[in-house]
Amino acid sequence: NEVKKIQGHKDAIRALSFSPSDLKLVSGGDDCVLKLWDFETGREERAITGHHWDVKCAEWHPTKPLILSGGKDHKVKIWDARTGTCLDTVHAHKNTVRAVKWTINGNMFVTGGRDQKIKLYDLRRTAEALVTFAGHKNEVTALA
Numbered sequence: 001n002e003v004k005k006i007q008g009h010k011d012a013i014r015a016l017s018f019s020p021s022d023l024k025l026v027s028g029g030d031d032c033v034l035k036l037w038d039f040e041t042g043r044e045e046r047a048i049t050g051h052h053w054d055v056k057c058a059e060w061h062p063t064k065p066l067i068l069s070g071g072k073d074h075k076v077k078i079w080d081a082r083t084g085t086c087l088d089t090v091h092a093h094k095n096t097v098r099a100v101k102w103t104i105n106g107n108m109f110v111t112g113g114r115d116q117k118i119k120l121y122d123l124r125r126t127a128e129a130l131v132t133f134a135g136h137k138n139e140v141t142a143l144a
Helices: none
Strands: 013-018 024-029 033-038 043-049 055-060 066-071 075-080 086-091 097-102 108-113 118-122 131-133
Touching: 024 055, 024 066, 033 055, 066 097, 066 108, 075 097
Parallel strands: 013 055, 055 097
Antiparallel strands: 013 024, 024 033, 033 043, 055 066, 066 075, 075 086, 097 108, 108 118, 118 131
8 A cells, every 4th residue: 555655756766765753755866866855745845956967875864954865976965954955075986876874873874885895984074984894796785
C-alpha cells in the first residue's frame, strides 16, 4: 500500500532521507537537484541547486537542520535545510560520491566514492579528511 506519492524530479531519484522529526524529506536525483518536502502534505518546500552533475546520495543531520549530499561532480555539500544555502563544499573524491553518512552525534561524517575510498571528516574542519580508508576493490556504494 502506498503511504504517500510525491512527484517532482525530472529524472531518476537516487537519494531519500527523512529529517529527525520525520516531518520533512529530502530527495536527490539525476536532475542535479535536491528537493525538500513536507511529508505530511506532500508539498515541495524548496528546490536546492548547486551540484553540477547527478546527486547520488543525501542524508539529514541527526539533530540539526543540515543536509549532506554527494554527487557525480565528485563533491560533498553541506546545506542549511532552513534556507537551502550551501554552507560548505568538500572536494572529497576523485570520482562520483556514492554515499554519505553522519556519525551518531553529528560531529563528523563519512563519505564513500567510486574511487574505492571511504573518508572521515570533522564537520568543523572539512578542508582535509581526518582518515582515508583505501583498499576496497570496487566502488563504495553504502555506509552504515
